[in-house]
Amino acid sequence: xxxxxxxxxxxxxxTDRMGFxxxxxxxxLFERTRTELLRANGLAYADLEAAGTAxxxxxxxxxxxxxxRYDDVISCYGELTSFKGLRVTxxxxxxLGDKLLVDxxxxxxxxDMATTRPKRIDGExxxxxxxxxxxxx
Amino acid sequence: xxxxxxxxxxxxxxTDRMGFxxxxxxxxLFERTRTELLRANGLAYADLEAAGTAxxxxxxxxxxxxxxRYDDVISCYGELTSFKGLRVTxxxxxxLGDKLLVDxxxxxxxxDMATTRPKRIDGExxxxxxxxxxxxx
Amino acid sequence: xxxxxxxxxxxxxxTDRMGFxxxxxxxxLFERTRTELLRANGLAYADLEAAGTAxxxxxxxxxxxxxxRYDDVISCYGELTSFKGLRVTxxxxxxLGDKLLVDxxxxxxxxDMATTRPKRIDGExxxxxxxxxxxxx
Amino acid sequence: xxxxxxxxxxxxxxTDRMGFxxxxxxxxLFERTRTELLRANGLAYADLEAAGTAxxxxxxxxxxxxxxRYDDVISCYGELTSFKGLRVTxxxxxxLGDKLLVDxxxxxxxxDMATTRPKRIDGExxxxxxxxxxxxx
Numbered sequence: 001x002x003x004x005x006x007x008x009x010x011x012x013x014x015t016d017r018m019g020f021x022x023x024x025x026x027x028x029l030f031e032r033t034r035t036e037l038l039r040a041n042g043l044a045y046a047d048l049e050a051a052g053t054a055x056x057x058x059x060x061x062x063x064x065x066x067x068x069r070y071d072d073v074i075s076c077y078g079e080l081t082s083f084k085g086l087r088v089t090x091x092x093x094x095x096l097g098d099k100l101l102v103d104x105x106x107x108x109x110x111x112d113m114a115t116t117r118p119k120r121i122d123g124e125x126x127x128x129x130x131x132x133x134x135x136x137x
Numbered sequence: 138x139x140x141x142x143x144x145x146x147x148x149x150x151x152t153d154r155m156g157f158x159x160x161x162x163x164x165x166l167f168e169r170t171r172t173e174l175l176r177a178n179g180l181a182y183a184d185l186e187a188a189g190t191a192x193x194x195x196x197x198x199x200x201x202x203x204x205x206r207y208d209d210v211i212s213c214y215g216e217l218t219s220f221k222g223l224r225v226t227x228x229x230x231x232x233l234g235d236k237l238l239v240d241x242x243x244x245x246x247x248x249d250m251a252t253t254r255p256k257r258i259d260g261e262x263x264x265x266x267x268x269x270x271x272x273x274x
Numbered sequence: 275x276x277x278x279x280x281x282x283x284x285x286x287x288x289t290d291r292m293g294f295x296x297x298x299x300x301x302x303l304f305e306r307t308r309t310e311l312l313r314a315n316g317l318a319y320a321d322l323e324a325a326g327t328a329x330x331x332x333x334x335x336x337x338x339x340x341x342x343r344y345d346d347v348i349s350c351y352g353e354l355t356s357f358k359g360l361r362v363t364x365x366x367x368x369x370l371g372d373k374l375l376v377d378x379x380x381x382x383x384x385x386d387m388a389t390t391r392p393k394r395i396d397g398e399x400x401x402x403x404x405x406x407x408x409x410x411x
Numbered sequence: 412x413x414x415x416x417x418x419x420x421x422x423x424x425x426t427d428r429m430g431f432x433x434x435x436x437x438x439x440l441f442e443r444t445r446t447e448l449l450r451a452n453g454l455a456y457a458d459l460e461a462a463g464t465a466x467x468x469x470x471x472x473x474x475x476x477x478x479x480r481y482d483d484v485i486s487c488y489g490e491l492t493s494f495k496g497l498r499v500t501x502x503x504x505x506x507l508g509d510k511l512l513v514d515x516x517x518x519x520x521x522x523d524m525a526t527t528r529p530k531r532i533d534g535e536x537x538x539x540x541x542x543x544x545x546x547x548x
Contacts, residue, residue, distance in 0.1 A: 005350040011309070013302035013435060015428035019480055022424055023166030023194045028287035031161070035285070035345075046345040057160045060199045067193075069311075070428055148446070150296055150439035154289035154344055157526040161287060165424035171484075172422070183482040207291055208446075297468045300436030305435070330478075331434045336471045 001135060002077035002093055009070045021069035026102050029076050030092045034106065037078040037090065043128055053119060055088070056110040061081060062104035064084035072096055083133035085112065085120055138272060139214035139230055142173035149208045157204035163239050164197060166213050167229045171243065174215040174227065180265055190256060192225070192245040199241035209233055220270035222257055223247065275409060276351035276367055279310035294341035298349045300376050301334060303350055304366045308380065311352040311364065317402055327393060329362070334389040336378035346370055357407035358371065361393055412546060413488035413504055416447035421483045431478035437513050438471060440487055441503045444519065448489040448501065454539055464530060466499070466519040473515035483507055494544035496531055497521065 008029060016022040020099040035045050048055070068074050075095045087109055094102040112119045121129070145166060153159040172182050185192070205211050212232045219226040224246055231239040249256045258266070282303060290296040309319050322329070340350050349369045356363040361383055368376040386393045395403070419440060427433040446456050458468070479485050486506045493500040498520055505513040521531045531538070 009306075011302055011306055012427050012429075013305055013433055016423050017426040017428065017430040018193070018423075019193060019428040020193075023197065024161055024424060027164065028285055031287055032283070032285055035166030042262070044345065054155060054156075056155070056201070056204075058201050060160065060197075060201075062197045064193070064195050064197075071318065146443075148439055148443055149290050149292075150298060152291040153286050154291065154293040155286075156291040159287055165422055169420075169422055181482065189511055206506055208455065292465060292467070294467075297471065298442070300433055301435030301438065316424075328429060330429070330431075330475070334434065334471075334473045338467070338469050338471075341467075408464050 002091070003035040003037060003040065005040070005076045005078045007073050007075050008032065010068050010070055010074060012070060014068075015070050016062040018067075020069060023062070026062055026064075026094060026104075027106075029074075029094055029105065030060070030062075030090075030106055033078040033092045034090050034108075036076075037080065037132075041128060041132060043125075048125070049113065052113050053121065053125075054111050054113050056111060057106045058087070058109050059117040060104065061106075062102055066096075066099060066101050068094070068096060068101050074082060074101065079130065080132040080135070081105065081135050085104045086118055087106035088129060139216045139228070140174060140177065140196050142170040142177070143217045144210050144212050145169065147205050147207055147211060149207060151205075155204075157206060160199070160201060162201055163201075163231060163241075164243075166211075166217065166225075166231055167197070167215060167241065167243055168174040169212040170215040170229045171245075173213075174217065174269075178265060178269060180262075185262070186250065189250050190258065190262075191248050191250050193248060194243050195224070195240065195246050196244035198243075199239055201239050202237045203233075203236060205231070205238050211229050217266065217269040217272070218242065223255055225266060239274045252272075276353045276365070277311060277314065279314070279350045279352045281347050281349050282306065284342050284344055284348060286344060289343075289344050292341075293351070294323070294343060297338060300336055300338075300368060300378075301380075303348075303368055304336075304378065305395075306333070306379055307321045307350040307352040308364050308382075310350075311354065311406075315402060315406060317399075323387065326387050327395065327399075328385050328387050330385060331380050332361075332383050333381035334378065335380075336376055338376050340370075340373060340375050342368070342370060342375050344385040349376065354406040354409070355379065355402065357403040360392055362403060413490045413502070414451065416444040416451070416487045416489045418484050418486050419443065421479050421481055421485060423481060425479075426481050429478075429545060431480060434473070434475060437473055437475075437505060437515075438517075439509075440485075440505055441471070441473075441501075441515065441517055444487040444489040444503045445501050445519075447487075448491065448543075452539060452543060454536075459536070460524065463524050464532065465522050465524045467522060468517050469498070469520050470518035471515065472517075473513055475513055477507075477510060477512045479505070479507060479512050485512065491540065491546070492516065493541040494540040497529055499540060
């Protein structure tokens with residue numbers, strides 16, 4: 001079940017000389033989607049880092065179906081598709097109205113920022129990710 | 138067989154607040170790798186577009202093994218791993234010395250820039266991509 | 275008289291390893307400010323280009339007073355401070371609440387996109403820029 | 412006296428839909444120019460930060476004379492034009508062969524990274540910046 005995370009207005013800065021959003025820039029939109037998906041569920045990622053835990057991306061995949069253009073307002077949808085203690089997979093869809101432009105996913109791990117070592121999360125944080133992973137139909 | 142395509146000095150502009158190269162920025166390095174791989178084989182991608190053919194990316198995949206840091210000089214390697222008339226797959230490896238930082242691939246199609254329709258390439262261009270795809274051991 | 279043009283959530287993608295928004299990224303915010311300032315006055319910049327006129331930036335100035343940080347929601351204000359037939363100056367202020375982070379301006383010219391030559395605008399477009407330039411107290 | 416700091420190949424990632432390098436991206440080139448200017452004079456900026464001193468940009472100015480295009484190899488020149496204990500001004504010129512594309516400057520201060528307070532540099536570092544500032548004709 002994909003949740004609407006944010007709308008984003010394409011700037012000139014986002015485009016390339018083909019007239020479309022540069023293919024690398026969608027990963028920043030995937031980041032914004034993850035952040036707003038978590039925030040909508042009560043977790044500000046900035047607070048997570050402030051408490052010493054970071055979630056680096058360890059894998060990313062993107063399928064480009066159709067281009068976004070300058071001044072388009074595109075919609076970013078996200079779903080936490082799996083959580084397995086050490087890793088989270090978040091799927092993303094970038095749409096222009098009903099039209100799918102880009103979809104894909106990122107896999108994130110949890111690390112202790114002090115040691116940069118992998119970290120198994122627990123307590124409320126674990127409960128949140130479990131709840132999100134169960135929210136799928 | 139991966140070919141050394143270019144070396145790249147990491148700028149402050151490339152980093153994020155975790156102190157590493159932002160995960161989305163590697164797709165620009167994948168682009169530079171493709172471009173230099175083609176140039177080393179006699180094809181300036183700019184000339185291809187000037188002649189009316191573009192190669193948009195339709196799929197991208199990245200695995201993040203270790204971070205690149207500010208002022209690192211990282212090395213970008215590429216290999217054309219498959220060519221099937223309408224699509225090309227280019228694999229990339231970003232290394233810091235002997236250490237693998239990021240690997241992955243992009244899949245590109247050929248389009249006619251005037252119509253934005255898919256295009257089957259032929260002649261010298263086709264021969265070049267066939268040669269590159271055969272260069273693998 | 276500065277007008278509120280947009281609010282912007284700082285992403286990880288915008289930050290650098292000092293933990294702040296990278297100094298070069300504010301020019302994209304200056305662009306967004308100009309675009310929304312024009313849109314609020316009835317002019318979609320995309321339509322202007324569709325009609326054959328572009329407004330390239332010919333000069334930019336930025337003063338950095340304080341840094342924006344990850345996840346800050348910063349506010350962008352703009353004012354058209356001068357219009358002289360061939361050139362427009364737009365001043366920008368980036369604020370975090372009441373705190374001034376960055377201010378500066380960009381100077382833009384008008385060009386005919388077909389010829390890339392400077393162009394003197396007239397009619398409704400000229401009237402719009404004259405009105406905006408007069409809107410100052 | 413401007414010193415050649417580096418050459419830079421324009422990537423697709425650097426361009427915008429007008430077909431030129433996006434105006435905001437030149438500040439990353441100004442950064443690279445400063446870094447290589449210092450390195451050529453024996454100072455790796457990364458070492459400066461490792462020793463606890465950072466040089467944030469407090470002012471930037473750019474004049475856009477002509478556009479850089481995809482695949483251009485542009486040359487970046489820098490000059491330390493003034494040093495006054497707490498502030499350094501570095502002028503930059505971005506050229507395509509003999510043609511001036513962009514020039515401008517950045518003003519940087521010195522801060523103690525632990526306290527983020529302004530810092531008056533001394534010793535070898537001060538001597539280096541004084542020497543660079545005197546190198547002008």
